[in-house]
Amino acid sequence: QTMLKCNLSLPPTRGTSYTPADRNLFLPDERVTVTCASGFWNSISRRTENTMTCKEDGKWSPSTTDCERITCGDPRDPLVSSPYYWQRGQLRGTQRYNCRTGFKTTNPRGVATCTSDGSWTPEPLCEEITCDKPDILNAVIKDPKTRYKINDLLTYECKMNYELLDSTTRPTATCTTNGWTKTLGCKEIEGACINPTVMNGFIVQSNERNVDPRNSKIYSSCNVGFKPSTGGWWGEATCTEGTWSGILECIDQSQCGRISVIPNTRKVPHSEVYKNEQTVTIDCKVGYTSETKTIKCKDGEWQTPLPACRPQGVPCDPPPKVENAIVKILYKNKYREGFEVNYECRKSFEIEGHKKLTCENGSWTTPPPTCKQYCGKPEGAGRRMEIPDQVLERYENGNQIDYTCINPHKGPGGTATCKNGEWHMPVECNASCPDPPPITNGDFTKEKRDVEGVITEVSYQCSRQFTLSFTGSIRCLDGKWPSPPKCLRPCEISTFDAEYNLQNLPKKDYTAHGEKKTLHCKEGYYHKLKRYSLWNIEEIEMKCDDGELQYGEHMPICNYRYS
Structure with missing residues (x-):
């Protein structure tokens, strides 16, 4: 019986080589190694090196071992939008793609690349759009999660003594394809007070809702064996501009609290607590006198009667007027004996003489002061201008100083004169300008x-x-x-392939920033936003944005044909 031989066609197809390379006839059981060049593979085994064996019937096994160019088919990825429209890609070829709603392209540019193993990279092509738990300024997130899905809504509330930065917004945020919607967070409430404590007592917070912490109130009382230093058995405290007023101080029952207000006194002790048997001296203001000079604490009570300061001496008329000055008191027709007034000059005026006057026996002591106008230290001294003489804090009207301008400030300088509280300079010292800033392109x-x-x-x-x-x-x-x-930057528009099925493309290769163009499908073709959309689109609008073409939600590809 004649032994059948296997025939090997030489030379091999492109991208294919045989080992041994110089034979074309082989006996049964002899083998040939098939090696694929770079960029080629066996499409069946998906390998670059394969072995085929000669069988007794004169046929090779496997029968197909020649090499073909490496290609990538459609990804068959359920998360890729319309993967069945992908073109078969060659090695290192690219394909633009989009993902289904709720997912984003793993590649930020939305481009997949065909790799040497016949698959598309990146792997996976799409990933779920999620948002990490945000850090919201001065706020606490309700029911927080580590990761949120698209369209998840979170609610937050401001920390104690904080309020929304913008009162017109709601304390919520939504996870979107572009991350969280804008959350401004919370700011500290100006004038809010922190919760106080009462030694030897207790506080009852108000149960009212929506109370402004800047004007809140608290109520407190003392524990058994103690009493409020202000009298009574409870107290009210009010928050004003960040400070509590009226916070209760609880003292022992045997002690005395704050001394009641005695009109027209001075140097009254301001202590909140006094020991049993303690004696306190009361001094009346100048022009007032009292028969009783002291009071005594006895078993938790002040002994009566309390001192009473009554007027003495002759009152004064209103203090004399001084030009360019004021006195910070309420105007009255008469001022009692011992009353004191202080004069203050307006800006750019200096007081000369005694600024304080006292009422004694119906007249004011010492003559009133005067207000003399002056100029302050020249603005820019040592920075824009140099003054050779010693620089003073105040100059009288008519005083002059010489000055020169300091580089880079321009000007020859000159002599400045103080007039009516202002400096008059013949030349201003202004800074010199450097070269204008350059711009790219x-x-x-x-x-x-x-x-x-x-x-x-x-x-x-x-x-x-x-x-x-x-x-x-x-x-x-x-x-x-x-x-x-x-x-x-302009946008390049010469990149539209024939497969896009577009017509009336712009003749020029570039379109300027901000310029809009309407692209038209070729006759018989149309575009859809979604595969099962009822609407056929034959016009696609694009816009150039600093070198990037914007198409909205879709690529300008007219990939549907009317039947």
């Missing part, structure tokens, strides 16, 4: 210069196809330039 055009030729104002223009972020000029102020405009 542009330059400044129109310019203004000062008398010394220094540029003080410029306008900008961009290179061809670039667009200014704002128009107009910028001006140098006090030696500093504000931020210049930016040149925003």
Whole structure:
């Protein structure tokens, strides 16, 4: 019987090599190693090296071992939006894609790449959109979770003595495709008070809801064996601008509390507690006198009668008027014996003489003061201007000082004169301006210069196809330039492939920033936002945004045909 041989076609197909390489006839059981070049593989085994064996019937096993270019099919990923429209990709080829609602592309640019193992990377192509638990300023999240899904709503509340930064907003946030919706958080309530404590007593908080902590009140009382130093058996405290007033002090029953107000006294002790048998001296104000000079604490009570300070002496008329001055008292027709007034001058005036006068026997002691106008230290001394003489804090009208300007402030200097409380200078020392700031892909055009030729104002223009972020000029102020405009990039529109099935494409290769274009599907083609959408779209609007084309929610591909 004739032994059948296996035939091997030479030369091998592109990307394929055989070992041994110089034979084309093989006996049964002989083997040939098939090796694939870079970028090729066996599409059945998905390997780059395979072995085939000659069988007794003269046929090779396996029968198909030649190498083909490595390609990637559609991803068959349930999270990818419309994966069945993917083109079969070659090695290192790319494919733009979107994910289903609630998921985002693992690649930030939304581009998948065909790899050497025939799969698309990144793996996975889509990941669920989630939000981490946010850190909300001065707030506590209700029922917090470590991770939130898309459209999850969280509610938060401000910490004690804090309020919403914006009272018109709600204390909620929603997890979206772009992260959390904006949450401003909470700010400290100005004027709110922290909870106080009462030694040897207790506090009962108000049960009223929605009470403004800036005007809140608390009530307190003392424990058994103690009493309030202010008398009675309970007390009310009020919060005003962050401070409690009226906080109860509880003292022993055998002690005496605060001395009741005795009109027209001075140097009255302000203690809240006095020991049993303690004696306190009371002094009346000048112009007043009392028959009783002391009071005594006896078994928790002040002995009566209390001292009473009654007027003595002759009252005075209102204090004399002083030009450019005031006295901080209530105006009355008469002022009692011993009453004191203090004069204060207006700004840029200095008091000369005795500023305090006292009423004695119907007249004011000492002549009233006068207010003399002056100039303060020149603004910018040591910074914008140099003064060779010693710099004083005050100068009289008519005083003069010589000065020179300090670099980079310009001006020859001169002599300044104090007039009516203000400095008059023949030349101001102003800062010199540096060169205008440069911009990328542009330059400044129109310019203004000062008398010394220094540029003080410029306008900008961009290179061809670039667009200014704002128009107009910028001006140098006090030696500093504000931020210049930016040149925003154009968008390349020559990248639309024939497979997009578009017509009437713009003839130029670029479109400027901010420019909108309406793309049209070729006749017989249309586009859908979603596969099962009822609406057919034949026009797609795009917009250029600083070098990036914006299409909204879809790519401009007309991949449907009318039947």
